[in-house]
Amino acid sequence: MGSLLQVIFDALSLGSLYALGALGIALIFGVMRLVNFAHGDVIAASVFALLWPSVDAVAIIFAGNLPWFLLIPFVLAIGAGLSVASEAVVFRRFRRTNPATMMIASFALGFVIRYFLLMLFSSRPKSISLLPSLSQPVEILGARIPLLQIITIAVTMVVLFGLTAFLRRTRFGLEMRAAAENFTMARMLGVRANRVIMGAFALSGALAAAIALILGSQTGTANIMMGANVMLMAFIATVIGGMGSLAGAVLAGFLLGAIATVMQVILPPDARAFRDAFVYGAVILVLIFRPQGLLSARGTRERV
Amino acid sequence: MSLLALSNVSVRYGRLTAVRSVTFTMAEGEILFITGPNGAGKSSLLRAIAGVTPPSGGRIDFADHDITGRAPEDIARLGLSMVPEGREVFGSLTIEENLMVGTGMRSAERGWKARAATELEAVYATFPILKDRRHTQAGLLSGGQQQMLVIGRALMTNPRLVAIDEPSLGLAPNITDQVYERLIALRAERKLTLLIVEQSSTRAMIVGGRMMLMRGGEILLDGDARALGQSEAMQAAYFGYGDH
Numbered sequence: 001m002g003s004l005l006q007v008i009f010d011a012l013s014l015g016s017l018y019a020l021g022a023l024g025i026a027l028i029f030g031v032m033r034l035v036n037f038a039h040g041d042v043i044a045a046s047v048f049a050l051l052w053p054s055v056d057a058v059a060i061i062f063a064g065n066l067p068w069f070l071l072i073p074f075v076l077a078i079g080a081g082l083s084v085a086s087e088a089v090v091f092r093r094f095r096r097t098n099p100a101t102m103m104i105a106s107f108a109l110g111f112v113i114r115y116f117l118l119m120l121f122s123s124r125p126k127s128i129s130l131l132p133s134l135s136q137p138v139e140i141l142g143a144r145i146p147l148l149q150i151i152t153i154a155v156t157m158v159v160l161f162g163l164t165a166f167l168r169r170t171r172f173g174l175e176m177r178a179a180a181e182n183f184t185m186a187r188m189l190g191v192r193a194n195r196v197i198m199g200a201f202a203l204s205g206a207l208a209a210a211i212a213l214i215l216g217s218q219t220g221t222a223n224i225m226m227g228a229n230v231m232l233m234a235f236i237a238t239v240i241g242g243m244g245s246l247a248g249a250v251l252a253g254f255l256l257g258a259i260a261t262v263m264q265v266i267l268p269p270d271a272r273a274f275r276d277a278f279v280y281g282a283v284i285l286v287l288i289f290r291p292q293g294l295l296s297a298r299g300t301r302e303r304v
Numbered sequence: 305m306s307l308l309a310l311s312n313v314s315v316r317y318g319r320l321t322a323v324r325s326v327t328f329t330m331a332e333g334e335i336l337f338i339t340g341p342n343g344a345g346k347s348s349l350l351r352a353i354a355g356v357t358p359p360s361g362g363r364i365d366f367a368d369h370d371i372t373g374r375a376p377e378d379i380a381r382l383g384l385s386m387v388p389e390g391r392e393v394f395g396s397l398t399i400e401e402n403l404m405v406g407t408g409m410r411s412a413e414r415g416w417k418a419r420a421a422t423e424l425e426a427v428y429a430t431f432p433i434l435k436d437r438r439h440t441q442a443g444l445l446s447g448g449q450q451q452m453l454v455i456g457r458a459l460m461t462n463p464r465l466v467a468i469d470e471p472s473l474g475l476a477p478n479i480t481d482q483v484y485e486r487l488i489a490l491r492a493e494r495k496l497t498l499l500i501v502e503q504s505s506t507r508a509m510i511v512g513g514r515m516m517l518m519r520g521g522e523i524l525l526d527g528d529a530r531a532l533g534q535s536e537a538m539q540a541a542y543f544g545y546g547d548h
Binding site: 171192193 | 356381385386388401411
């Protein structure tokens with residue numbers, strides 16, 4: 001019973017990370033038809049914003065010493081700010097190009113951010129203790145669940161409900177949903193393209209920063225590659241969820257988390273090192289039977 | 305003073321010229337039909353006016369503003385509302401949400417929410433079917449209902465000019481009659497200026513007003529709809545008889 005509960009919590013917390021990542025990608029894809037591969041590097045940059053630039057092995061904590069109620073908004077603002085800046089500086093110029101060009105631009109931007117971090121901080125992972133009080137375990141029905149896992153899941157639920165309420169109840173949310181479905185029509189009704197796209201980037205960047213906080217606390221390290229794995233899984237989740245469908249992205253994120261966790265348990269020990277190969281195999285199966293994704297979005301052909 | 309003025313407007317897609325040096329003006333309150341065969345450049349012309357495809361040459365003025373090359377949202381905010389071909393409802397949004405999208409452009413004004421609510425009731429009064437199904441997803445409506453929705457949605461922006469691309473496309477004739485009946489009533493009520501693109505001139509001849517015939521990206525004829533519709537020049541120009 002205890003170990004089953006542990007597996008469930010592992011699956012949910014991993015799925016939460018993937019779901020948050022997939023949402024960040026799907027939000028931008030929805031309004032711009034851009035698959036933003038720089039998203040993973042925004043995650044890494046949000047963690048490094050807590051450190052003072054230095055190539056030493058020992059991290060010099062800068063904003064990382066802030067109390068949590070300042071630290072969390074700080075990191076979220078960094079993620080949102082970086083994401084909005086990447087739109088204003090880079091992606092705005094590519095709005096009328098085809099999706100492949102935009103995607104390549106996002107790869108390039110990702111490399112720029114990554115190498116900028118490399119220059120400032122070196123490639124060595126640095127140990128940081130971010131929100132250390134979260135690593136203590138909690139006993140639930142005989143299972144020892146790290147407090148951080150519970151918080152990760154809770155935060156994700158709050159984010160999901162908050163985002164749903166935001167999209168359904170606010171004027172900005174209405175404009176975003178309209179723009180995601182048919183951007184040109186939304187603009188002909190006076191919806192400001194720049195505002196909606198900036199809003200999507202800001203939300204997406206804040207989601208990246210939330211992942212950064214979770215990953216940073218979980219691993220206790222800052223690593224310039226730390227966003228790469230989540231980014232890949234999140235991208236896969238948006239594809240199998242149905243590009244542009246927010247609900248699909250979240251659903252597929254949790255599904256991937258569950259598959260990865262279950263594989264870890266049921267695969268024979270020798271095969272566990274190849275877990276990801278089995279996960280991708282499952283992804284291929286899903287795409288063979290539902291090439292349009294689990295929940296296909298409307299109006300994916302229209303863009304700015 | 306004209307409300308809309310085009311001078312030498314051209315639209316090109318790559319090497320293809322869809323609209324060649326079109327010049328005309330519309331007065332406030334006027335109803336103008338642009339007719340012409342498939343590929344005449346009618347939709348391209350509307351898209352240029354709405355700012356969706358910026359013109360490659362010429363100048364467009366609306367309500368004393370030069371709107372050449374301006375963004376679609378800026379043009380909409382000046383009071384030019386476009387109802388594109390194929391209706392383009394937001395299928396996953398409810399009817400009411402569809403109607404409300406365009407009211408955001410007034411959100412800087414005081415009391416806009418109350419005005420939007422009044423406007424919504426006015427649109428529901430014009431199209432009662434929309435009120436009955438206000439919480440239905442727009443994608444589930446029939447073609448005629450969707451046409452009413454997009455016209456209502458355009459009206460919600462409180463426009464001075466509504467440009468409609470093929471309102472009768474894909475509709476049964478009696479539904480088209482209904483749509484036009486409402487349009488004409490709305491025009492009288494609100495002093496709306498209407499720019500309507502239709503492939504055939506039949507509707508223009510029934511409704512009356514001004515009609516232009518477009519073919520090969522140019523305006524060939526311009527005059528009273530009923531007089532033009534019966535003329536031989538119209539037939540010849542439409543089908544291209546006597547082309548050099």
